[in-house]
Amino acid sequence: MKLGIALRSMGPASRPEVLAACVRAAEEAGLADVWVQDHIAIPPDDAEGSGGRYLDPLTTLAWLAARTSRIGIATGVLNLPYRPALPTAKAIATLQELSAERFLLGVGVGWMEAEFRALGVPRTERGRRTDAVLDFVHRAFAENVVEQDGQRFLFLPRPKRPPIYVGGNGEHALRRAARYGEGWLPMSADPKALAAARPRLGELAEQAGRPEPEIAAFVGFDPREPERAADQLGALREAGVGRLIAGSRYTDAAGFAAQVGFLAERVLPLLDA
Secondary structure, eight states: OEEEEEOOOBGGGGSHHHHHHHHHHHHHTTOSEEEEOOOSOOOGGGOTTTTTOBOOHHHHHHHHHTTOSSSEEEEEEEEGGGSOHHHHHHHHHHHHHHTTSOEEEEEEOOOOHHHHHHHTOOGGGHHHHHHHHHHHHHHHTTOSEEEETTEEEEOOSOOOOOOEEEEOOHHHHHHHHHHHOSEEEOSOOOHHHHHHHHHHHHHHHHHHTSOOOEEEEEEOOOTTOTTHHHHHHHHHHHTTEEEEEEOOOOSSHHHHHHHHHHIIIIIHHHHTO
16 A cells, blocks of 8 residues: 655645645655646635645646656646647656656546636536547557547657546546546545445456556545554555545645654554554
């Protein structure tokens, strides 16, 4: 079981000096990866907590990769229907190349109606558009020469394709994870729900002729109740979770460092126990 952490790429915690200090703290503590969020057009009346300030996730991860050497960098999640397939695949390949293949590509279909309106993208097409981007990403990373819309071209650089973690709940998300993903990133970390969904995930992967995706789960650990960590980990491990992404609210580097310190002292030692 691996342990990563959510890095706030929104609001006051997304200031450059805070981001740099946070990612260094995560890497020095031995965490596996850092995960950033994706919003592109927050309405003024829905900006509580972020003030509407969100950094672009792929640009942010490129900046973080240049300031680290080991830790994985990940999107949790990149909303694919917001983006055209070819430029998105090029940005993904560039980030994977320049980070020495440390990128984990968490993807989602998006949910905020206002963002779809701002982009001029029908929300009803989000599933189809997501699948189209995932299909192109798979094809682009498979061969140097790719064809799209009747045009053949070189897709270079072409590093190893980053592992794809498909976000969401329900049958559509499970099918998409089985078809395209190395991992499934559900929106809930309830062990009972995860255990109930896992047989279907395995069945769909077998039908697709692919390995069963790893389950990655966002989870909150309460430093005020450190004794609960072992029970949380045990239940999630029993449910089949292979990767954890810890998250909590913080506004500055000191708050993030306190969370990292708790994880390093009380959670990391339990992972291999």
